[in-house]
Amino acid sequence: MARTRPRLGVFKFSSCDGCQLSLLDCELELLAVTEAVEIAYFLEATRKDMKGPFDITLVEGSVTTPHEAELIHKVRKSTGTLITIGACATSGGIQALKNFKDVKDFIDKVYAHPEYIETLATATPIADHVTVDFELRGCPINKHQLLEVINATLNGRKPVVPKHSECIECKSRGTVCVMVAKGEACLGPVTQAGCGGLCPASHRGCFGCFGPMETPNTAALSERLKALGSAPRDIHRLFQTFNANAPAFRQQAESLEDRV
């Protein structure tokens, strides 16, 4: 039975575009995607600027400007299923580092005409503003997981996107633990799986690109990293990267604040 093709919209907020690119990266599978859905709005791929409503919307990026804070409500109203993609959209991204500092101070220092800059004091995830149906993590997202989410949405089932630790991916692919065998600082035990274990397979610790796993014991990991010789400021920095604003990572960094 032929399905009427659902309409897909891809919107960008404050972000680097890397996650949207993952969709273009799907190459061969992208053809299947275009057969399964009508790409009705995707500025990175086509100049066709079609209006909503959309059946499925992918949202990349965080809410960082007053304009974005309004736009996201319009996107929500015009869409059926709203899926956020990437660390920016799901936790605020690297730009959420500004949440911990005085933004006005930055603007005064960086721009010759600070009066032209219109920005919010924080960078926040989409789910802080509107209801989100599914959050796909990663910096950038994994294209196989993206296809799985689109696929599951089209077929009316729950996406298979595990929320357990990155360690399970390392062990499943046979990677030797860099923390145990080399004493490297690694966020893997508190980070959600999804990347396939990229960094440990390249003999480095995990940077936490996929954000906190389902039940992250960041305090236990911090204690261990200290015992392995990491200074509190290094551990602080480890938790303050692409997912600095994710609650578990933010709280752990804050608890180290006085010793940084």
Next chain:
Amino acid sequence: MSAMPGEKAVIDRERLNDLISILNRQGYTVIGPTMGEGAILYDVVTGIGDLPAGWGDEEEGGRYRPVRRSDQALFGYSKPAQGLKGHLHPARQRLFAAERAGNGFRVLKDEGKAPRYAFLGARACELAAMRVQDKVFDNGAYRDPHYFAKRDDAFIALVTCAQAGGTCFCASMNSGPDATEGFDLKLAELGSTFLIEAGSERGAAILAQLSPRPATDADRQAGVAQIAKARQQSRSMVEGVGPMMAARLEHPHWDEVAKRCMTCGNCTMVCPTCFCTTVEDVTDLAGNNAERWRKWDSCFSVDYSYIHGGAVRSQGAARYRQWITHKLSHWVSQFGVSGCVGCGRCITWCPVGIDITAEAKALGG
């Protein structure tokens, strides 16, 4: 010399090359220890040159380092980072593929052929773990075809340990460092020779081709002394741990462990007896082709205990308790054996060094 099962002989270490080629000729892929990236790992070996000559290992809770030995021993380490589980019960296994057919679907014939494995250097604890998994995958009523396709025909050339690793406690679990059955060949490395005995007819047939000479009393005594040395282990499991655990289901210690445990699941992944899996279905976008995959899962993940409405074990304390009580207590009621063979991998590879023997002791106290 014709080798009878149980009779000890001696071969030169170069004969291992012959052993590997004979096994290869018989259609076996030989899996043995190799020096991998940062640790000794099981992989395909084609000759003595692939074995980790001169390498040992240092192990403690949450710490592993390969170390150079003062000799050129081929099996001078305690145990590879991950055991042989991944070969018999792989991390990902396709159960079947299907395609749409009218209003239903058609299961496609599986053309894949299971590899025929020979395990060279398997340790006593690893053999014990296989025998535990044999019971898991064959409960009398159901026999898992994927596991036994590899296990039934697997050739086991066991090498007993010359010394235990820092986290080993097989002696207190009665699963090592020696083995009395379940192998085709059993070897012990004595300098440039191996003490060897056959444990099966096919093992004896191969041994006869390795130019064996009868073992002397001195050879036999060296073998006995070596096992006695490997029996000296710094860790041991508390006596009567099964009933003790079952009586400690409510205990303040569970919350104490939960403060340290990251619920990362490493312990279950490296454990040679942990067998739990999840099943995933994948479809193409059009919904015309589907595959069902079985993947390692862990009782430390939340979804593992998800039943409709939510996860039963939402707290880390409950998940750690599930793991250790299953290993040491409920496994016995379920399968008639302990779920722990004392290999110590969960201790070594726990990133925060949580120690099953220490936790059991703390609970018993």
